[in-house]
Amino acid sequence: MTVTVLLFASYADTLGKNQLELDLTSGATVSDLLGHVRAMPGAGRLPPEPLVAVNERYAQRSQVLAPGDEVAIIPPVAGG
């Protein structure tokens, strides 16, 4: 199944892109997705436990993904 990964701010700079498509096996979790992202060039500077949102909601590592999900890896927020 394919999911869309969104990257922002410092994470987008680190990975050199702000969006990518990942092909994952059915039943893959947020944790599995992070493992794939971590294997990419430049991902060494991602923190061990980045915040993740699935379809615009903050998500746990154990959340199971569905085809077409939009998964955002969220740097420390700094609004205000």
Next chain:
Amino acid sequence: MRSTLTDRPIDTGALIAEVSRAGNGATLLFIGTVRDVNDDRPVTGIEYSAYRSMAEREMADIVREAGEKFETNDIVVEHRLGELMLGEASVAIAVAHARRGAAYEASRYVIEQLKKRVPIWKLEHYLDGTREWVGAGGQRVAESVR
């Protein structure tokens, strides 16, 4: 109740007008502005960016929560995105309530939750020409991107 992300300067007077009603005995306006120093480094401006759709949803949730918790519908929040100069308003929160105590608490709730949950980031521009992403608590999270 309203929350908005905007690319244009925030009209704080309009926010106050929007929450004003005869039944409200207290009206508060909080304005967050771009500061000239962070971590002892002279700042010349800040570029705000967001995960726009999620940020809008989180802001709407926060305003609704504050409304339920403190029993008022008169809460308006605007957050600016894009390039801001020193002294410009990055965020403004107008709250009106029958009583001042609840108005202060609701205003505080909105700004604290916003800083915790809303996916907005700032790229600080420094006097020496460098730029860095700023994390929660003013901590720098990445090396210079320049």
